[in-house]
Amino acid sequence: MNERIFKVIIFILIISFQGIAQNDREHIIKVMREYRSHYNEKGYQHEFVDVVLNPALDKVQRLVCQNNDGELFDCFINMILDSKGSANETPSHVLGRIFICQPHLVVNRLKECYNDVFLVNSLDFGFKSITYKRETQFKNFKSLEKQLENIKGFTPSDAPE
Numbered sequence: 088m089n090e091r092i093f094k095v096i097i098f099i100l101i102i103s104f105q106g107i108a109q110n111d112r113e114h115i116i117k118v119m120r121e122y123r124s125h126y127n128e129k130g131y132q133h134e135f136v137d138v139v140l141n142p143a144l145d146k147v148q149r150l151v152c153q154n155n156d157g158e159l160f161d162c163f164i165n166m167i168l169d170s171k172g173s174a175n176e177t178p179s180h181v182l183g184r185i186f187i188c189q190p191h192l193v194v195n196r197l198k199e200c201y202n203d204v205f206l207v208n209s210l211d212f213g214f215k216s217i218t219y220k221r222e223t224q225f226k227n228f229k230s231l232e233k234q235l236e237n238i239k240g241f242t243p244s245d246a247p248e
Contacts, residue, residue, distance in 0.1 A: 096248075112150060116162050118143040123169040141177045148181045152188035160185065160192060164201060171205055176216070183213025187225060190234055197238055209239055 123138050125131040147163050150156055167178045186193040197206055214235060222228045 094145055111146060112156075112159060113147050115143045115150070116159065119147075119162050119166040124164050125172045126173070136144070136173075136175050136177075144156060144177050146183045148184045148188075149186050151192070155189055157192060157196070158191075161200070162197065164206065167206065168201075168203065172199060176212075179213035180216055181207040181209050181213070183215075183217045184211055186214055186235070187217070187227075187231060190227075190231055194234055194238060211239065218231060 094164060110159060113169065118139055122131060122135070144163070144167065151160050151163070163178075163181070167182070170178075172173070193210065197203070197210065218225060
């Protein structure tokens with residue numbers, strides 16, 4: 088195959104995948120905003136969470152980890168805050184996985200922008216759930232654990248959960 092044709096094909100594939108990723112990101116943001124707006128309403132509980140929201144949250148984790156996407160992360164955090172009281176553990180698990188891959192982003196946002204005990208508790212639960220009895224699988228586990236303790240000490244202890 089001609090080298091020029093090969094380069095054109097590669098270029099087209101890259102552009103196509105970028106378009107798909109952008110559409111995917113926009114769809115994820117739309118899903119999280121929809122859930123925030125309708126949290127606790129009929130039709131936005133179990134089935135919506137299991138079939139629509141949780142798969143979107145798994146994509147949030149992938150995109151934030153790959154791209155250090157602060158805007159998407161903030162949208163995710165606002166969704167968590169607006170759905171306090173939900174029994175869904177997926178947001179905590181996703182937050183824990185994002186912390187593992189992008190600790191600087193999570194620490195900075197939680198300290199500088201949110202400073203919320205509920206979020207820190209969600210992070211703590213998610214991180215511990217993911218790493219439980221698997222600590223040795225994470226090369227930076229001790230550093231992450233220390234950063235988490237630092238965040239926990241930073242949040243106001245008298246704040247409501």
